[in-house]
Amino acid sequence: MSRLEVTEKIITAKVTRGLKWADVAAKVGLSKEWVTAACLGQMTLDARQAGIVADYFGLSxxxxxxxxxxxxxxxxxxxxxTDPLIYRFYELISVYGTTFKELIHEEFGDGIMSAIDFKMDLVREPHDAGDRVNIQMSGKFLAYKTY
Amino acid sequence: MSRLEVTEKIITAKVTRGLKWADVAAKVGLSKEWVTAACLGQMTLDARQAGIVADYFGLSxxxxxxxxxxxxxxxxxxxxxTDPLIYRFYELISVYGTTFKELIHEEFGDGIMSAIDFKMDLVREPHDAGDRVNIQMSGKFLAYKTY
Amino acid sequence: MSRLEVTEKIITAKVTRGLKWADVAAKVGLSKEWVTAACLGQMTLDARQAGIVADYFGLSxxxxxxxxxxxxxxxxxxxxxTDPLIYRFYELISVYGTTFKELIHEEFGDGIMSAIDFKMDLVREPHDAGDRVNIQMSGKFLAYKTY
Amino acid sequence: MSRLEVTEKIITAKVTRGLKWADVAAKVGLSKEWVTAACLGQMTLDARQAGIVADYFGLSxxxxxxxxxxxxxxxxxxxxxTDPLIYRFYELISVYGTTFKELIHEEFGDGIMSAIDFKMDLVREPHDAGDRVNIQMSGKFLAYKTY
Amino acid sequence: MSRLEVTEKIITAKVTRGLKWADVAAKVGLSKEWVTAACLGQMTLDARQAGIVADYFGLSxxxxxxxxxxxxxxxxxxxxxTDPLIYRFYELISVYGTTFKELIHEEFGDGIMSAIDFKMDLVREPHDAGDRVNIQMSGKFLAYKTY
Amino acid sequence: MSRLEVTEKIITAKVTRGLKWADVAAKVGLSKEWVTAACLGQMTLDARQAGIVADYFGLSxxxxxxxxxxxxxxxxxxxxxTDPLIYRFYELISVYGTTFKELIHEEFGDGIMSAIDFKMDLVREPHDAGDRVNIQMSGKFLAYKTY
Amino acid sequence: MSRLEVTEKIITAKVTRGLKWADVAAKVGLSKEWVTAACLGQMTLDARQAGIVADYFGLSxxxxxxxxxxxxxxxxxxxxxTDPLIYRFYELISVYGTTFKELIHEEFGDGIMSAIDFKMDLVREPHDAGDRVNIQMSGKFLAYKTY
Amino acid sequence: MSRLEVTEKIITAKVTRGLKWADVAAKVGLSKEWVTAACLGQMTLDARQAGIVADYFGLSxxxxxxxxxxxxxxxxxxxxxTDPLIYRFYELISVYGTTFKELIHEEFGDGIMSAIDFKMDLVREPHDAGDRVNIQMSGKFLAYKTY
Amino acid sequence: MSRLEVTEKIITAKVTRGLKWADVAAKVGLSKEWVTAACLGQMTLDARQAGIVADYFGLSxxxxxxxxxxxxxxxxxxxxxTDPLIYRFYELISVYGTTFKELIHEEFGDGIMSAIDFKMDLVREPHDAGDRVNIQMSGKFLAYKTY
Amino acid sequence: MSRLEVTEKIITAKVTRGLKWADVAAKVGLSKEWVTAACLGQMTLDARQAGIVADYFGLSxxxxxxxxxxxxxxxxxxxxxTDPLIYRFYELISVYGTTFKELIHEEFGDGIMSAIDFKMDLVREPHDAGDRVNIQMSGKFLAYKTY
Structure with missing residues (x-):
């Protein structure tokens, strides 16, 4: 599984050379969310994007x-x-999963929010009682239809 | 587990009498996200809120x-x-979990987004290519500290 | 979970009164695949459809x-x-899962076949060496896009 | 597990040299579905087929x-x-599994669709609202008999 | 799940009235293996068979x-x-599973022994050092073919 | 886990040099079932047997x-x-497990069929409608006794 | 599963009427280990034994x-x-499992200690530093043999 | 995990040089049960013991x-x-677990048998009908107390 | 499982009549930690304690x-x-488990902290930045010894 | 996963050179709990801390x-x-988990004890009947709020 090895090379380069996801995203010209996911082995890059990423991290x-x-x-x-940061998202689904379901169905009828035609934006939200993580997700609603 | 039975009574009342989460939330005077989660057995209501919910759904x-x-x-x-709508959220964590982790740490350092000091807002986002589900999450960043 | 109880009522009516999925589908005016899935608690019926199904199976x-x-x-x-008939489908994914993935990506690029904007048709295919089950599935291709 | 290593060599050759499943299938003279599954370590090749595949991917x-x-x-x-494309097939079984079971039994009686005496064909289906993935499966019906 | 309840009625009748699987099989006129499996909810009976079984166990x-x-x-x-008798069969697969696979492939090539077109016979084998359980299984070989 | 490595050496020798389980069993002078299981790391060989096996496969x-x-x-x-050939045996236990239990208890009383004092014989059974796999298992009955 | 209900009746009788396993075992005339296991639904009683147990616990x-x-x-x-007392036995197998295996094989060769032709005796062992639980297990060694 | 590698070295030395657990235990001057467990990576040796073990197995x-x-x-x-010898111990807990619990509580009240302040002795018990494995376990009873 | 039903009665009484764990603990004259665990079905009460608890919650x-x-x-x-409050304790073990292990072994040598000879005290710790939960645990160290 | 390799280097250095967690913590100037967790790959060090740790363990x-x-x-x-020391903590959650939940909610209302804004102190508590492990945990209470 060589893609995994490329992901590990990228992470090693980032840690040992002090690189930034925001920087490589800026070079690629796309959001930091998509570019980071791609560098972590979850998205597919085109030739131009792959060239920039390879340059930035020193890949073959x-x-x-x-x-x-x-x-x-x-x-x-x-x-x-097991990681606490990632677990909190799992917990949100565990606690709010049926709420997501009820509210989306109440608004749209039977169907789902696409996880493919999807984008998101993660920003720091300054706050007096301590800054907050703000995540905005947007996914196309896909309806079940009869046939 | 009687709280579970109360949840089932609420759902039965909603289905058979055609009630709406948005309506009960308006009566309670809080967001539809929090009120629905509470009605589904995930949050704790105070006496006033519980009274309104009980009235609305005809509870004892x-x-x-x-x-x-x-x-x-x-x-x-x-x-x-197993439910497709809820699974998509699980899939987002599976695909984007390490991305959430990297970007939050890059911005804030080591810590997590709280799932307790947390709120969210789910709205319909009109779109030419099909309306979208828009979810805005906001959770306080909590830092790991040395001791 | 009352929907489950309705499903059980439908199955009991079918077994004890010798009813047919093809019949109720014809009455509803939709495919036997969709109507059966709906009767088995997987799809949402509109008022007209629910009325026909309720009549056919003697529901309240x-x-x-x-x-x-x-x-x-x-x-x-x-x-x-555990059921052998259903397991065979699971086995097909186990054996052919990576083949589905490779061929769809080779033809369409990165993305998925939708399981929501999806329909299928299951027919008997006469054959000299023993009749065959023929299943035709059609799901919209959904592409991952950059953002 | 050396077959696994051969599979990895094939995938590496394909990725790094830009090869195509459709091409190797044409050389072998069989369907792209069977040949891809075989290259991915799920089917057994005869000497002629193995020779062609080895040539194409540069194997020892x-x-x-x-x-x-x-x-x-x-x-x-x-x-x-976990992969979204493959998960959608798993979801189809989860949602439609009991429907497959009911409809096959209604048509054929007790038995299964064979996953061994089985073939399939995956094609692109052009569509105005976005092209679709069309998969045709055909498996021999095998009946349970008394003894 | 009413079939399960019928199975429980049959077992209760057998335990409390001291009935025998061999007897009901003789009345049905088929092997004790098939009839017992059917009574335990794993096979489908035709009208005649179901009538005999219902009579024997006093079913509605x-x-x-x-x-x-x-x-x-x-x-x-x-x-x-967890049951020790049944676990021993699981252990046989755990210990001999790869042996089954190697020997069947050496004799027949790639394919499986059918678990559908299958029958078996379980008999007591007298032996000086303690009687033995003798199980003879016979399943049709089904070959994977190219397409 | 060096025994595992020896097993892998044996399998590699068999695949790359075209050896046969039946041949090595004949040389050892025991059944192909026991010898294959032993070569696959499930049984213990004595010095003579190990010598023959080592010679045949070219081991150190x-x-x-x-x-x-x-x-x-x-x-x-x-x-x-996950392997379809081996899964069918697992399915037989899933479907017939309670039948094995009932019939052995009806014949012998409470106890088990030994998986240790056990032998089996796997043969090809010619048949007009396609040859069959015939497996004969024989295990000593072991009774639970009071104490 | 009616045997389970009988077990529950026995436990309820024991708890609410202050009965003792040692007493019922003395009446049956067998060890407290075997009789308790039988009352808890793990062994099969003959008519005489079942009569005594039924009398003692007031069963139908x-x-x-x-x-x-x-x-x-x-x-x-x-x-x-999850129960701490029972978990300690599981832990002993986790910690000492490979030790059991090595020492039994060193003494007896390849085979197992039977869990069927097995008996045990659990006694209080007085000790100055706190009394101890002493368990003596004895199971027949069963050898794997060649065939 | 280097302790694991030391365990593997010990096992390799034992297998390839024909060493005995009983011998190394005699040299260490402790029971074969404790010494074997220690060599298999489950107990901690002091400097003298570790020296003897290292000498015996040729460790660095x-x-x-x-x-x-x-x-x-x-x-x-x-x-x-999965190993049959070790599984039998797991089965004993599965079958006798609630019996252990009932009898220890009947004798001692609420608490457990310690798996830490614990020792055991495994011996061959000659028997006409075949020798037996005899295991004597002794663990301190630890009481739950109120506070 | 009648103890479970008693636990449910206690919880129902507490919820519907607004009772307090601290109150019943004071009446019993023991810590709130032990008494709550006992009421929740985890500890064994003596006759006096059970009488007080039964009175307080109105039990038979x-x-x-x-x-x-x-x-x-x-x-x-x-x-x-799945409950967030309880999960945090699980997470502490996941994150700090190896730390507990290293520090206890560094201080005490090989052994464990007893979960039986154990007590704890949970108090509110006032703090300017928000009050804290303070839990003090104390368990006897139990050493592994040679034998 | 190179952080894992660094953790392994640290453990190897500690074992083979006889180092102490308490020593490295003293050099870092923080608690032994936090520093050990950090060395074991669970916390993030700043440049100064990492320099001291690297020096102490001889890292690159x-x-x-x-x-x-x-x-x-x-x-x-x-x-x-599986490790007995760590399992005891898991058992405490299993036995006392609902007690933690009830008592924290009785004192604070709905919310959790933070596992992030958390610290702890583990000390030896001398005791006549055998020394004890004393662990003091302190985590900020975080309240669920309405929105």
Missing amino acids: EEDQRWLMAVPYKGSLPTQVP | EEDQRWLMAVPYKGSLPTQVP | EEDQRWLMAVPYKGSLPTQVP | EEDQRWLMAVPYKGSLPTQVP | EEDQRWLMAVPYKGSLPTQVP | EEDQRWLMAVPYKGSLPTQVP | EEDQRWLMAVPYKGSLPTQVP | EEDQRWLMAVPYKGSLPTQVP | EEDQRWLMAVPYKGSLPTQVP | EEDQRWLMAVPYKGSLPTQVP
Whole structure:
């Protein structure tokens, strides 16, 4: 699984050379959310994007080809994530999952929020009682239809 | 587990009498997200809120007491949710979990986004290519500190 | 979970009165695939459809309301299905899962086949060496895009 | 597990040299579905087929022998697949599994659709609202008999 | 799940009235293996067979209809069986599973032994050092073919 | 886990040099079932047997010592086997497990069929409608006794 | 599952009427270990034994028949037991499992200690530093043999 | 995890040089049960003991240091052990777990048998009908107390 | 499982009548930690304690007998707790588990902190930046010894 | 995952050179609890702290960079820990989890004890009947609020 090895090279480069996701995203010219996910082995880059990422992290030409192949997605090693930051998102689904379901159905009828035609934006929200993480998600509603 | 039975009474009342989460939220005077989660057995209501909810759904006084007790939280029957709408949120964590982690740490350092000091807002976002589900989440950043 | 009870009433009526999925589908005027899934608690019926289904299986007015509520989907009791007929489909994914992935990506690029904007048709295919089950699935391709 | 290593060599050759499943299938003279599954370690090739595949991907003679050995089948690393494209197939079984069961039994009686005497064809279906993935599966019906 | 209730009625009748699987099988006119599996909710009976079974165990007419419906198969409550007698069969697969695979492939090529076109016979084998359980299984070989 | 490595050497030798389980069993002078299981790391060989096996597969003296050590048994990587050939045996237990239990108890009383004092014979059974796999198992009955 | 209900009746009788396992064992005339296991639904009683147990706990004649039927064994609700007393035994296997294996094989060769031809005796062992639980287990060694 | 590597070196030395657990235990001057568990990575040796073990198995000085570090305990690769010898102990807990619990509580009140202040002795018990494995366990009773 | 029903009666009484764990603990004359655990089905009460608890919550005499029986312990429905408050404790073990292990071994050598000879005290710790939960645990160190 | 490799280097240095967690904590000038967790890959060090740790354990400059990167947290290899020392903490949550929940809610209302704004102190508590492990935990209470 060579795409995994490319991901590890990217992370090693980032840690040991003090690089930034925001920087590589700016070079690619896309959001930091999409570019980071791509560097972490979850999205597929085109030739231009892969070239920039390879340059930034010092990757080989073969690595660059792997960045252009569609990866086997799923970034976590366990069904229930152990890392506290990631677990909190899992907990939100556990607590609010049925609420998401009820409110989306009340507004749109039967269907789902797409996780493919989807984008998001994660920003720091300054606050007197301590800054907040603000995440805005937007996914196309897809309706179940009869046939 | 009587809180579970109260939740089932609420859902039955909603389905058979055609009630709306948005209506009960308006009566309670809080967001539809929080009120729906509370009605679904994930939040604790105070006496005034429980009274309004009990009235709206036709619950008994004992049911009302259960609404005021802190519930055992977690609304889903399996570790990986089977319902497609809820699964998409699980998939987002699976695909974007390490991205959330990297970007929050890059911006804030080591810590988490709180799932307790947290609020969210779910709205319909009109769009030419099909309306979208827009979810805005805001959670306080909590830093790990040395001691 | 009252929708589950309505499903059980439908199955009991079918078994004890010798009813047919093809018949109720014809009455509803939709495919046998969609109507059966709906009767088994996986799809949402509108008022007209629910009325026909309720008539056919002898359901109450309250049952009919449940047919019109969006169900919590997922029809199987275990992660790996034990029933041999259903297991074969699981096995096909186990054996051909990476093949589906490679061929769809080779043809369409990164993305998925929608399981929401989806329909299928299951027919008997006469054959000298023994008749065959023929299933035609059609799901919209949804592309991952950059943002 | 050397067959696994041969599979990895094939995938690496494909990614780094820009090869196509459709091309190797044409050279072998069989469907792209069967040939891709075979290259991904799920089917057994005869000497002629293995020779063509080995040539195409630049494999050694020993690798070729592994292609001719019956593999331990099952292409996915987890019981519930994490990759979104493959998960959608799992979801279809979760949602439609009991529907498959009911309709096949209604048509054929007790038995299964074979996953061995099975073939399939995956094609792009052009559509105004976005092209679709069309998959046609055909498996022999196998009846349970008394004894 | 009414078929399950019919199974429980049959077991209760057998335990409390001291009935025998061999007797009911003789009345049905089929093997004790198939008839017992059918009574335990794993096979589908025709009208004549269901009538005999219902008579023997004192079942109602509705129960009889359930015996004629195709059951959701799988008779064990856990993935790894806890009952020692049944576990030994699981252990045989754990220890000899790869041996079954190697020997069947060496003899027949790639394919499986059918678990559908299958029959078996379980007999007592007298032996000086203690009688033995003798089980003869016969399943049709089904070959994977190219397409 | 060096026994595992010896098993892998044996499999590699078999695949790349076209060897046969039936041949090595004939040389050892025991059944193909026992010898194959032993070569696959499930049984313990004595010095003579290990010598023959080592010669046949071209193993070192150290490998030979490992063949004579009692292995940690269990030949499958997952609780529910993914390989279709092996899964069918698991399915037989799932479907017929309670039938095995009932019939053995009806014949012998409370106890089990030994999986240790056990032997089996797997043969091809010619048949007009397609040859069959015939497996004869024989295990000593072990009774639970009071104390 | 009526045997389970009989077990529950026995436990309820024991708790509410202050009965003792040692007493019922003395009446049956067998060890307290075997009789307790039988009362807890793990062993099969003969008519005389079942009569005594039924008398002692005040069971019906039908309950008595259930005591004489072979139960589906396995007394614990989870794979890893949560009760601290029972967990300690699980921990002993976790820590000493490979030690059991090595020492039994060193003494006896390849084989197992039978859990069927097995008995045990649990006694209080007085000790100055606090009394101890002393458990003596004795199981027949069963050898794997060649065939 | 270097302690694991030391364990593997010990096992390799034992298998390839024909060493005995009983011998090394005699040299250490402690029971074969404790010494074997220690060699298998479950107990902590002091400097003298580690020196003897290292000499016996031909280990390096660094290996010796690892023998003196407290190991992460738990010797089995799966929650339910697959090896038949070890599984039988798991089965004994499954079948007799509630019996252990009832009898220890009847004798001692609420508490547990310690798995830490614990020792055991495993001996061959000659028997006409086949020798038996005799295991004597002794663990301090620890009472739950009020506070 | 009648002890479970007594626990449910206690919880229902507490919720519907507005009772307090601190009150019943004061009446019993023991810590709120032990008394609450006992009321929740995790500890065994003596006759005097059970009488007070039964009075306070309005339980029957039979319920009182159940309070005096040793319960099957373990208060949580899933291996990984879903409730956020309880999950945080699980997370502490996940994050600090190896730290607990290293520091206790560095201070005491090989052994464990007893979970039986254990007590704890949970108090509110006032703090300017928000009050804190303070939990003091004290468990006897139990050493592994050689034998 | 290079942070894991740095953790392994630290443990190896500690074991083979006889180092102490208390010593490195004193050099860093923070609690032994936090510093040990950090060395074990669960906390993030700043440049000064990482420099001291690297010096003490003899790490490279690149290792030092990894100590400053936020780790993927979770220190245990299985959901239920197998090591007896760590398991006892898991057992405390299993037995006392609902007690923690009830008492914290009775004192503070709905919310949690933070596992982030958290500190602890582990000390030896001398005691006549055997020294005890004393752990003091302090976590900020975080309240669920309405919105």
